[in-house]
Amino acid sequence: MSKILIRGAKVLGGEQQDVLIDGSQIAAVGQGLSADGAEVVAAAGKVLLPGLVDLHTHLREPGREDSETVLTGTRAAASGGYTAVFAMANTFPVADTAGVVEQVYRLGQEHGYCDVQPIGAVTVGLEGRKLAELGAMHESAAGVTVFSDDGKCVDDAVIMRRALEYVKAFGGVVAQHAQEPRLTEGAQMNEGVVSAELGLGGWPAVAEESIIARDVLLAEHVGSRVHICHLSTAGSVEIVRWAKSRGIDVTAEVTPHHLLLTDDLVRTYDPVYKVNPPLRTERDVLALREALADGTIDIVATDHAPHPHEDKDCEWAAAAMGMVGLETALSVVQETMVETGLLDWAGVAERMSFKPAGIGRAKGHGRPVSAGEPANLTLVDTAYRGSVDPAGFASRSRNTPYEGRELPGRVTHTWLRGKATLVDGKLT
Structure with a gap:
């Protein structure tokens, strides 16, 4: 797997930090991180959560x-x-x-x-x-x-x-x-x-x-x-x-x-x-x-x-x-x-x-966003507001009570052990 640098995310809603993913793990968390050849995800203003x-x-x-x-x-x-x-x-x-x-x-x-x-x-x-x-x-x-x-x-x-x-x-x-x-x-x-x-x-x-x-x-x-x-x-x-x-x-x-x-x-x-x-x-x-x-x-x-x-x-x-x-x-x-x-x-x-x-007892999940932990992560655009459209759901079923209702927040990225499963709101 290639390296991924999540830049400027609010980790658990706190201060902005960079998070470096190397393979399946979080390699480093801090400010001003860099990594040669890493894919950079601009995350300023977004909230980074554990998966x-x-x-x-x-x-x-x-x-x-x-x-x-x-x-x-x-x-x-x-x-x-x-x-x-x-x-x-x-x-x-x-x-x-x-x-x-x-x-x-x-x-x-x-x-x-x-x-x-x-x-x-x-x-x-x-x-x-x-x-x-x-x-x-x-x-x-x-x-x-x-x-x-x-x-x-x-x-x-x-x-x-x-x-x-x-x-x-x-x-x-x-x-x-x-x-x-x-x-x-x-x-x-x-x-x-x-x-x-x-x-x-x-x-x-x-x-x-x-x-x-x-x-x-x-x-x-x-x-x-x-x-x-x-x-x-x-x-x-x-x-x-x-x-x-x-x-x-x-x-x-x-x-x-x-x-x-x-x-x-x-x-x-x-x-x-x-x-x-x-x-x-x-x-x-x-x-x-x-x-x-x-x-x-x-x-x-x-x-x-x-x-x-x-x-x-x-x-x-x-x-x-x-x-x-x-x-x-x-x-x-x-x-x-x-x-x-x-x-x-x-x-x-x-x-x-x-x-x-x-x-x-889910092994490898619910872990801190810190170096050495599995890179199971979720990036959220908390400033987003939009109307729920079940036509865009990945689920096979559409029985949502929120159709047409405006709700806040949008998950933009999800990583499972360092592998992106969702990028810019789209499944990989």
Whole structure:
């Protein structure tokens, strides 16, 4: 690989510095650097971050390649500044065996736009009745450390306890989709004033909060790690805050869309706003932002959930739940957290790179921007503002809630171990 000199970037939003990449590593960071024959990237005024890490991505392959593939999903990730993503297990077949997780892992290696770390299912077939091959998936070439039935809740307390006990042996973590199924039968949106007005089945906050309360207590009892996926209510924030005050080993994530959008948007009956968990109230949104700022919520995760056009462009009740998010996540975080003064860019790096890499044990990712570290980097033009046009997405799906909306920030370059995957906003 040739040398690359990134000149004048604001490293983690701080002072302007030069960063020299030599091969797969950062060779030097400082001012006034030079290197014979190096490709120079003019970065004055732009912010340089460690490559982003997404702990919650749906790549759909194998089985739903009409929605997304590992190739298209990792291209979308690179476009959004990500150098590593964790791929959820709800594929067809389900990623509940060593063979399936190894297939996804090797597809990621072949395509090369970002590293792909498979997440293994907690239970066989995501059915919640029998533990999957957790040990075999961990010992496989994929080295799985995160397990989740995301899309479905591990609602059986005995199964959840056993999973927590099992992963404790090798330092793994169970990532829970917190949704009590008996409280959400027929639910279509957040339970509240808007659902009552629209006559849509309500999805109560307690359906999420009751599972989180149970699982943090189980994690405390077992002495294991639990991670809460896509936390969405003010009540959930308080439960996680209480658990952390007791020293329970719990981490939590919030999605970009839960930081910005509210259930008022469902008044349009546009299925693009149908997501699991549902969009909540303005009070919940403000509580989530504050919790992300103070560290109660550890990370931002996209829950990138691609669907083909026919699965979203239909009546509300029949539409699939989910939104794409890899290519807009950083812009939404800039709008909701940076431009509101709740986080600086170093805080963004903490919540979108350092901490998710640590939770998932992503080797070589979430590392400081300093000499000797892997050159996994993201360059952002934070002064840019533009309208979201899904026609330009790298993802195979277009189910974004931001079409036509003006958002700040644009990822201009992404490097994976020194290799450019995105240059001037265009995939290599």
